[in-house]
Amino acid sequence: MEQERQLGEVTFMTVAEVAAVMRVSKMTVYRLVHSGELPAVRVGRSFRVPEDAVDTYLKQSYMGTA
Numbered sequence: 001m002e003q004e005r006q007l008g009e010v011t012f013m014t015v016a017e018v019a020a021v022m023r024v025s026k027m028t029v030y031r032l033v034h035s036g037e038l039p040a041v042r043v044g045r046s047f048r049v050p051e052d053a054v055d056t057y058l059k060q061s062y063m064g065t066a
Contacts, residue, residue: 010051013048013050013054014048015029015047018038018054
């Protein structure tokens, strides 16, 4: 069981950074965010994705449970 992290301890990634890590387009990341498959926080007009959420999404996708 994972411990819940304090908000100040969460590392956020930009959409461009997530796209680079996942080797997909930024539009694909936006689709994942808008569909709710990838949680994100809106900061002004842009989104920030928690690094842990990217790791979780990739692990679930790799295991075929997403």
